[in-house]
Amino acid sequence: MVIGAIAEGVARQVEAVGDTVSGVFLDPVIRLGVTGLARSGKTVFITSLVANLLDRARMPGLVAQADGRIAAAYLQPQPDDTVPRFDYETHLGALTSAAPHWPDSTRAVSELRLSLKVRPSGLLGGLQGPRTVHLDIIDYPGEWLLDLGLMDxxxxxxxxxxxxxxxxxxxxxxxxxxxxxxxxxxxxxxxxxxxxxxxxxxxxxxxxxxxxxxxxxxxxxxxxxxxxxxxxxxxxxxxxxxxxxxxxxxxxxxxxxxxxxxxxxxxFRDHFARIDRQVVLVDALGAIHQGPRAVEDLRRTLGDILGAFRPGRNSFLTRLLMGQRVEKILFAATKADHLHHAQHGALSGIMQALVRDAVDRARFAGAETQAMAIASVRATVEETLNHEGRPLDCVRGTLLAEDGTRGRMAAMYPGELPEDPGRLLNPARAGEAAWLDGEYALMKFAPAVLRLKPGEGPPHIRLDRATQFLIGDRL
Structure with a gap:
């Protein structure tokens, strides 16, 4: 077993060196891993990300787009012939049809390559033509990522x-x-x-x-x-x-x-060890809706994932990567469109608090992490309603029936998330059975009917900022 581990480590190092040499002489490649914990909207995230990189009118937070340096974007065959292609066209069709519906979840590894023609910035912009940057998106079930915690x-x-x-x-x-x-x-x-x-x-x-x-x-x-x-x-x-x-x-x-x-x-050997950037999608609102014990379980689960990256110990992942590492990790609380924008800051703060302990312990040996609240595709609109003499900031959308069909329009007030995340995390750590100072409602919304103008991708919340964090430095 020891000889096998040494041989595998040598092979990993040779592969890493080969990737580095290829990156010098060939077009640069960013391998972005996308996964999500239960019901976090992974398929929708990838579909909207690709659609909004192909048609970038809604991506002002991506600096290369804001500077006008992205000349073109197009899909190409993925480089791994043995990995199924992410079915982007079918999933986009589900979101943009006359009666839109959420696409089916993927149940195995899939991949998609999106290539971007990018003009250099600064003085080089006038001396060199556009270069091609390949974005390889690797989609895999979040349940598989949880197995990182088992390996040691x-x-x-x-x-x-x-x-x-x-x-x-x-x-x-x-x-x-x-x-x-x-x-x-x-x-x-x-x-x-x-x-x-x-x-x-x-x-x-x-x-x-x-x-x-x-x-x-x-x-x-x-x-x-x-x-x-x-x-x-x-x-x-x-x-x-x-x-x-x-x-x-x-x-x-x-x-x-x-x-x-x-x-x-x-x-992990064939897929995860080759990933440069990683996004983990989290249904934090769903956990809050279920109660303190679900929130504490989520906090521990995120800690187990991050703990696998902890330096200074001979962990399975440390041995496997052997010099290759995930450079950036984004933890994204999805379904921000289920809240009025006035509460997005509170949701981001809760997401940051959920991963802070683990980040502080792991310190990631140089890896950069960030947590934010996003909506891959916006399914609601905001409105303020009067209730018992006071205004309530609500969201309105088409309800999603249990059988997946579209229901009636309804407005939802989910409750007011606390600005101090400790008001949720402390009862969660204490094992409380229910929230003591409030209830947090959650409805399931169907996707909104989209009327996109030329050059527009699906409407979203902070998908451009998430993209800037994940790949902006390589553009």
Whole structure:
């Protein structure tokens, strides 16, 4: 294993050197990883980003566009022949049709290449012609990113931490009962392992519906062609002091290690380790709506993700990257259009507070991080209504029915987010069951009917500023 790790590290360094040399003599490439935690709108983000880079009238916050230096933008075939193409045209069609609807979520890795012709700035602008910068967008499920937190854990550590969290969750009662029944099993058969894994997967599905973010292992919810394989047929069990060599606990441990080495690690090696910039989309409003425990779970989950980048320890990711690193990471609280603009600053502050502890601990060895509130596609308009003699800043849009159809127009006042994030994070850390000083409502809106002028991409909130942070320095 040691020799294999050394060989893999050498291969990573050779590849990094090759990418550096290619960048000198060929067109520069930015590899942007895009992922999102549950219901954060990842597909919509990528679709709107590409549409607004192709038609840039709504991108004044992108400095190269504001300076008039982007001469053209166009799509090209992605460089990885074995990775499916992100279905941009179909997703854009869903958003811009006469009866628009949210596009289907992607369930595996996909990629898209957008090329930009950019004129140099400063004195070089008059001496050199435009250069081409390729933006390779790598789309992958957020559940897979959560597996970063597993890679440095043993099965015993993961089981103990998971069962401790589940003890306070009503949705986990069925699985916890099943796990207790399998504790100490020396004799077992495959149907026992499958029943335990099904019970744990059912809990993960219920947890996702309840707004929780820690849904590891990530492939249990998106198994694809691996459904039913031993590497995806395990679950946490109470730690045993001296488990039997051929008992169920040992078999669960073996399958956990197989999942890390044969499922999770190849993804990080083949895709994540080649990413230059990363955006993590977060449905912070959804977690706030679900209550303090969902917010605390979100905070811990973001900490686990960031903790994988912590320098000064021989972590899995440190060994894998071997000199290659993610240079910038953006944490974006999506669905800012569900709030009046007067509350966007509070949402940004909450997002920054959610990741601050982890950022301070990790310090990222030079990586730059930022948190902001965005809406990839604006689905609402703002209006102020009078209620019991006082004005309420509301948003109005077309409601989205449970079956995905478009409903009636409605106005929503989601509640007033606190300017001090501690008013949310402190009750969350304390494990409160509900907010003590307010309620935060959330409606589901369908996309608005778009009437775009030539040169315009879909309307958004701060997508241009997010783009400037992620790639502006390379343009």
């Amino acid at each position: 854990l043993s099965y015993a550590e993961w089981s103990a931490a998971t069962l401790e969290r589940l003890a306070a969750r009503e949705a986990a009662a069925g699985f916890l009962s099943a796990a207790q029944g399998f504790t100490g099993r020396d004799a077992w058969e495959e149907p026992d392992a499958q029943a335990l894994a099904r019970a744990y997967t059912a809990y993960l599905e219920a947890a996702r519906a309840a707004g929780y973010s820690d849904l590891t292992p990530g492939r249990f919810l998106l198994p694809g062609e691996m459904a039913g394989s031993p590497a995806l047929t395990f679950a946490p069990l109470p730690v045993e002091e001296r488990p039997a060599r051929k008992g169920l606990w040992r078999e669960m441990e073996r399958r956990f290690e197989a999942y890390k080495s044969q499922v999770a690690k190849p993804f």
